Amino acid sequence: xxxxxxxxxxxxxxxxxxxxxxxxxxxxxxxxxxxxxxxxxxxxxxxxxxxxxxxxxxxxxxxxxxxxxxxxxxxxxxxxxxxxxxxxxxxxxxxxxxxxxxxxxxxxxxxxxxxxxxxxxxxxxxxxxxxxxxxxxxxxxxxxxxxxxxxxxxxx
Amino acid sequence: xxxxxxxxxxxxxxxxxxxxxxxxxxxxxxxxxxxxxxxxxxxxxxxxxxxxxxxxxxxxxxxxxxxxxxxxxxxxxxxxxxxxxxxxxxxxxxxxxxxxxxxxxxxxxxxxxxxxxxxxxxxxxxxxxxxxxxxxxxxxxxxxxxxxxxxxxxxx
Amino acid sequence: xxxxxxxxxxxxxxxxxxxxxxxxxxxxxxxxxxxxxxxxxxxxxxxxxxxxxxxxxxxxxxxxxxxxxxxxxxxxxxxxxxxxxxxxxxxxxxxxxxxxxxxxxxxxxxxxxxxxxxxxxxxxxxxxxxxxxxxxxxxxxxxxxxxxxxxxxxxx
Numbered sequence: 001x002x003x004x005x006x007x008x009x010x011x012x013x014x015x016x017x018x019x020x021x022x023x024x025x026x027x028x029x030x031x032x033x034x035x036x037x038x039x040x041x042x043x044x045x046x047x048x049x050x051x052x053x054x055x056x057x058x059x060x061x062x063x064x065x066x067x068x069x070x071x072x073x074x075x076x077x078x079x080x081x082x083x084x085x086x087x088x089x090x091x092x093x094x095x096x097x098x099x100x101x102x103x104x105x106x107x108x109x110x111x112x113x114x115x116x117x118x119x120x121x122x123x124x125x126x127x128x129x130x131x132x133x134x135x136x137x138x139x140x141x142x143x144x145x146x147x148x149x150x151x152x153x154x155x156x
Numbered sequence: 157x158x159x160x161x162x163x164x165x166x167x168x169x170x171x172x173x174x175x176x177x178x179x180x181x182x183x184x185x186x187x188x189x190x191x192x193x194x195x196x197x198x199x200x201x202x203x204x205x206x207x208x209x210x211x212x213x214x215x216x217x218x219x220x221x222x223x224x225x226x227x228x229x230x231x232x233x234x235x236x237x238x239x240x241x242x243x244x245x246x247x248x249x250x251x252x253x254x255x256x257x258x259x260x261x262x263x264x265x266x267x268x269x270x271x272x273x274x275x276x277x278x279x280x281x282x283x284x285x286x287x288x289x290x291x292x293x294x295x296x297x298x299x300x301x302x303x304x305x306x307x308x309x310x311x312x
Numbered sequence: 313x314x315x316x317x318x319x320x321x322x323x324x325x326x327x328x329x330x331x332x333x334x335x336x337x338x339x340x341x342x343x344x345x346x347x348x349x350x351x352x353x354x355x356x357x358x359x360x361x362x363x364x365x366x367x368x369x370x371x372x373x374x375x376x377x378x379x380x381x382x383x384x385x386x387x388x389x390x391x392x393x394x395x396x397x398x399x400x401x402x403x404x405x406x407x408x409x410x411x412x413x414x415x416x417x418x419x420x421x422x423x424x425x426x427x428x429x430x431x432x433x434x435x436x437x438x439x440x441x442x443x444x445x446x447x448x449x450x451x452x453x454x455x456x457x458x459x460x461x462x463x464x465x466x467x468x
Contacts (some may be wrong), residue, residue, distance in 0.1 A: 026267040027274040028289035032251050034193070034310045037346070039251040042290030095344050095351040096462075100292045108456045111338040118339040133340035134354030134462045136412045137452030140293030144264045150252075150290045154346045182423040183430040184445035188407050190349070190466045195407040198446030256448045296449030300420045306408075306446045 003088035006124045007078060014071065016047045018079040023049065025142060031080040037095070038153045040080050044145035045072040053146040058107030061146045067116030070099060073149035074117035078124060081153045090155040094121060094131035097151040102144075103137040110135040117149055159244035162280045163234060170227060172203045174235040179205065181298060187236040193251070194309045196236050200301035201228040209302040214263030217302045223272030226255060229305035230273035234280060237309045246311040250277060250287035253307040258300075259293040266291040273305055315400035318436045319390060326383065328359045330391040335361070337454060343392040349407070350465045352392050356457035357384040365458040370419030373458045379428030382411060385461035386429035390436060393465045402467040406433060406443035409463040414456075415449040422447040429461055 001009075011018050023046065024030050032039045045053045045068075053069035055061045061069070074097075082088050099114035101107075114135035121129040131151070141148045157165075167174050179202065180186050188195045201209045201224075209225035211217045217225070230253075238244050255270035257263075270291035277285040287307070297304045313321075323330050335358065336342050344351045357365045357380075365381035367373045373381070386409075394400050411426035413419075426447035433441040443463070453460045 026271045026289065026291075027278065028253075028270075029286045030288070032249055032286055032288045034249060034251040034308075037251065039288040039308075041252075041288040042292070093344055093346060095346040095349065096353075097340075098290070100290075102293075103452050105451060107452055108454060110452070110454045114340075115338045122339060130341045130344055132342070132344045132351040132353040132462070133338065134410070134412075134460070135338075135454060136354070136450050136460060137414075137454075138292050139261060139295045139451045140259050140263055140266070142264060142266045142291060142293075148290070148292060150288070152346075152351075182427045182445065182447075183434060184409075184426075185442045186444070188405055188442055188444045190405060190407040190464075193407065195444040195464075197408075197444040198448070254446070256446075258449075294448050295417060295451045296415050296419055296422070298420060298422045298447060298449075304446070304448060306444070 003125055007088055010120060010124055018075050022076055022079060031084045033084060036154055038081055038084050038155055040077045040151050042148045042150040043073040043076040044142055044148050045069040051143050051145050054144040055146055056104045057101050057113060057146050058104035063109060063112060066113040066146055069147040070113050070116035071120040073147055074120045077149060077151050085155040091125055091128045092154045094129055095152045095154060096132045097149060099135040100138045100141060100148040102141045102146050110137050159281055163244055166276060166280055174231050178232055178235060187240045189240060192310055194237055194240050194311055196233045196307050198304045198306040199229040199232040200298055200304050201225040207299045207301050210300045211302055212260045213257050213269060213302050214260035219265060219268060222269040222302055225303040226269050226272035227276040229303055230276045233305060233307050241311040247281055247284045248310045250285055251308045251310060252288045253305060255291040256294045256304040258297045258302050266293050315437055319400055322436055330387050334388060334391060343396045345396060348466055350393055350396050350467055352389045352463050354460045354462040355385040355388040356454055356460050357381040363455045363457050366456045367458055368416045369413050369425060369458050370416035375421060375424060378425040378458055381459040382425050382428035383432040385459055386432045389461060389463050397467040403437055403440045404466045406441055407464045407466060408444045409461060411447040412450045412460040414453045414458050422449050
């Protein structure tokens with residue numbers, strides 16, 4: 001299977017589609033190419049018009065839901081990479097993902113949330129999905145989202 | 157008009173000057189060049205010795221003020237790019253800006269705040285200001301600033 | 313002295329070792345090489361199995377401890393750079409470090425905390441440690457750590 005086929009499979013498994021318009025919320029560009037690096041803007045777990053996971057992780061949103069939210073953010077980011085590069089087969093590595101978790105004051109499992117994105121990237125990209133990662137716990141996120149993720153992808 | 161002329165015009169319109177010394181607050185470098193990428197340090201809305209916008213957005217600082225704060229952060233960042241590259245005409249794109257908004261717990265309009273920076277960058281750089289963006293809501297910022305912004309610029 | 317010797321000296325001075333296994337907490341890679349850029353994952357002040365500085369800076373953790381925490385994060389990051397590049401002598405510059413400080417709501421000395429990392433990098437790398445920096449105050453961090461730091465290093 002190609003990375004694009006695994007992407008389609010992951011979308012089906014999540015029960016969401018990422019092949020239509022992907023809305024963003026401001027005066028910026030979803031993905032910018034600088035040489036062989038693609039910089040993808042911060043993604044929240046929005047599908048169509050709806051932000052699927054809203055609230056603080058560890059309070060209104062549980063760990064399992066937060067991991068799904070992180071996976072959806074990663075799917076959106078990969079969808080933008082796929083469109084910019086023509087195919088996810090072009091990805092050589094993912095130099096960094098940053099995962100911002102909106103959390104309750106005493107919640108400390110940000111890495112476990114971020115694994116929801118990392119596992120998805122590994123599943124879709126295989127060895128080409130190797131990535132450095134930073135995950136932190138923030139007070140709030142745009143539209144009250146539970147998770148936000150951005151990334152840099154290196155492509156051929 | 158050149159990008160440098162538009163920069164001067166934007167400074168006049170904001171009522172501030174960015175052509176003197178720009179203070180930073182620690183043992184680091186305002187801008188580092190790595191090949192054709194300029195990495196600019198996190199900027200707060202400081203002009204001269206004064207941080208102009210202090211407080212949590214959505215509480216002590218309203219949305220319109222926060223947008224102005226974001227624009228001033230962006231002007232400072234562009235001033236460093238201009239000095240490092242010789243001219244803002246050298247900018248090819250802005251691969252990423254990250255906007256950290258110090259906010260009240262229930263404030264969710266981080267994208268609207270960040271548009272204050274994005275609109276300024278578009279006004280000064282035109283198409284060369286195309287940028288990916290991440291905006292998040294944080295608990296605090298250096299010197300109690302309402303907004304902090306960093307960016308990467310690609311130059312010739 | 314070489315940068316590697318200064319690194320060993322700094323480790324001895326901190327009273328910790330960074331030459332064994334360095335544990336990470338998730339499904340990601342500690343350092344990813346993209347051309348001449350090394351992206352290092354977010355580091356918390358963990359030595360062996362123990363996170364040495366836990367709590368909010370300005371509440372449970374004082375400024376001096378937070379600076380030590382930042383220095384340990386930086387040592388961990390440099391250890392990964394050293395392993396990936398073969399030697400710290402290969403470093404040309406450090407385009408960016410980002411320092412996330414878990415803090416009390418009214419704590420605003422994030423730059424002073426980050427100087428703990430910046431001073432360490434200057435001590436070990438000298439002029440090659442020139443770096444842009446962003447420091448922010450966040451609500452929480454993985455495992456309750458007081459500080460988290462990531463960086464990009466440019467190597468030969």
